[in-house]
Amino acid sequence: MKVNLTPAQEKLKKIIQDNLLIAKNWQNQERGEVELAFNKMKIAAHELHMQLTPKPKHHEYMIKNRRMQPEDPEFYNHIHPVEDLLEYLEDTSANDDPIDQTIGDEFEFRIYSNRWGHHDLYRLTRTENGWYINHLSYRGEDGLYDNKVLYASLRHDSISFPTNVDSYLASIWEIAKIEGLTHNEVQEMLNRVADWISQTEMNAPRDLLI
DSSP: OOOOOOHHHHHHHHHHHHHHHHHHTGGGSOHHHHHHHHHHHHHHHHHHHHHSSSOOOOOHHHHHHHTSOTTSTTTTSSHHHHHHHHHHHHOTTTTOOOOOOOTTOEEEEEEEETTTTEEEEEEEEEOSSEEEEEETTEEEEEETTBOHHHHHHHHHTTOOOOTTHHHHHHHHHHHHHHHTOOHHHHHHHHHHHHHHHHHHHHTSOGGGOO
16 A cells, blocks of 8 residues: 655655665766765655554665664664655555564484484474574584574584584575575575585595594
8 A cells, every 4th residue: 555645744755765766876977966965865765654544664774774662763764764755655565574484393404424324304493593403312402593403413424514514504595585485495405505515525635624
């Protein structure tokens, strides 16, 4: 449903749109002009936001990334929340967050082991707070940036793995929530990380170890 604006609010919307174009085309503008456009844009967006009832809705990740509430005068000092605002004005459901549909789903995570000469199956369950790891005697929940259970299991089998696997698993978790990914979509992303770890393990120069 489109938001019905008063004539004065339509003028604010026009100010937002005009200055957003300048802000997005910053490479071809003078720095001073871009800074002025950002300032006009954020002031008009904040004013329009505060005038509307109910208040415009933003994606949860947008508020998280901005680290402030939409009612903060600085919230709209960025292109993306302004774009969200304009989309909301055209359709009040535009910024509704998709349903997070894979919480509780179990996924396969196959890692090659030089020690055993084959791929081992790790099972990862997506939880409310991260991933539950299940591999032989190593079982427990890892937080988004705390892969102590997974890392302990990999180290136990002397698996060579990249140092930032936790960042990729955290990113997959976040994307699954933000975009409402299906089970198969999450599995495909996990497969890519598992293949990356397996390639690292396969390419390790084991002949140099004593």
